[in-house]
Amino acid sequence: MKKQSNRQFAKALYEITKDLPKKELSEAINQFIFILQKYNKLKKTDYIIEEFINYSKKQEGIKTIIIESVTKLENLTLAKIKKMFGEDSEITENINKNLLGGIKIRVDDMVYDASVKLQLKNLKEKLIS
């Protein structure tokens, strides 16, 4: 039989705990730990927890946003970005002087690039061709 991956355990944990009332939760967790022990997966708990967090975020539509900009953004701008991609998304801010200006936003797989660096690159390509 194929070995179960950490992801599958995380997925299973998410499915059983999704609509569970609070008092049954501890019992469910207990059972889950028994299963982990049975499959010899206790030492992988950290990875399973990590997968669980990622998976539940994805299921509940919480987006991870990474913003790159040259200077620190104002709160107003941040609020606007949050409004665009969903209020409960997690935002990480990075300072990147290489962009020269503007911002670059990464939402999960999509990258929205509005940096001066890209504009200059496009301009260069247009002038060459």
Next chain:
Amino acid sequence: MSTNNIVEELKKNIAHFQKETAKEETGEVIEVGDGIARISGLSKCQAGEMLEFPGDVFGLALNLEEETVGCVLLGNYEHIKEGDIVKRTNKILSVPAGEELIGRVVNSLGIAIDGGKEIKTLKFYPIEKIAPGVMTREPVTQPVQTGIKAIDAMIPIGRGQRELIIGDRQTGKTAVAIDTIINQKGKDMICVYVAIGQKESKIARIVAKLKETGAMDYTIVVVAGASAPAALSYIAPYAGVAMAEYFMDQGKDVLCVYDDLSKQAWAYREISLLLRRPPGREAYPGDVFYLHSRLLERACRRNKESGGGSITALPIIETQASDVTAYIPTNVISITDGQIFLETDLFYRGIRPALNVGISVSRVGGAAQIKPMKKVAGKLKLAMAQFREMEAFAQFASDLDPETKKQIERGQRITELLKQPQYQPVAVEDQVVSIFAVNNGYFDDVAVKDVSAAEKKLTDFMGKAKRSLLDKIANGEWDEKVEAELKSICKSV
């Protein structure tokens, strides 16, 4: 232009420049090595799509899995590391196609590697394309003259046919293909020579030879040398046929040589094993048949309504110790419309090209021959078949009845006549004349070793004195008058 003008022009250009926000789908490299990268993300990636890695390296997405995408890298991958951002390009891998490619040596991506200037074509053709369907095709009727007597007479190849050249190493497989390309001069054919996994020195020699004979004027050479990554060897024949399809769409006839497909299958096996696809027979993946069938199906002859044009394919397969029952040779034999067998013993017996005419076949047959050739070749085939049966008795020549003896003598002379040095293709009308002469017994009183000299004398005389008759034959005219005239000439020479 003065400085001011330039500044004005520049200002105008910049004023028109629209700034826009780029929206890109990206993924992250999670594993890279052996020319393979595994990428997370890229959830909307298509199969066969080009992916852009940092440093202008491209990859070809092959495995689409739940969380990851497996892709092969088409270029240097030393600088790519875990965590690098990979972008989608939304383009299926394509190669440049156009007249500009003719006379050039390019790699599998259509980039010039002959030191010449950059190739800029208007059009790009996708390397993977479904072959033309039934309704757009028509039967093969026009010949491809290879210039090799044995092939043109007994194993004729037509425009749009797929004829496999198969044999051990060092039996002259490439020589047959190169002679065919050289012989296409002035025949309104574009040739594409795809070298897969060949030694660079060999490729250099071939290109030099093609240049020397003027064949580069209508030839494109696509190279994925022995040092190129497996991914480039794998896509090279598809790139070659994509370039050929451009010319077919212009209504032209194209000849595609794939030298050789066994190395391409090796490259594909390497990629598949690295991508962890399950291995099958001889460790080739399950779809190795489809690998070659979809390539060779793209060789076709299209009818007028669909734009005409044709692609003739000459795939080459190298066998190990004459084992044609190995996986790849049987596959390709079953796909093609015939095969030319080259054998080591024949080669060392001095019969070059080392064709085994007994087991070589062309399933298109006489439909792809001009009328005079059809007339003379029938007799030749019969004589050769009889000779092969009697050959074993040749050493008891003194004890044989006159009829058998005659057949053996005739066979020896035909074998001698079909020998031909490399890079010296013979025009079809000359072939008809010499075969006619040997069929009618005009060489019977010439010693076997003098046959080629006698043939040369005959064709030289024809070329000098009877040009109009030769032109007639070349145009496919054949009647009693022509026959009678040929007979009288043969008698006198």
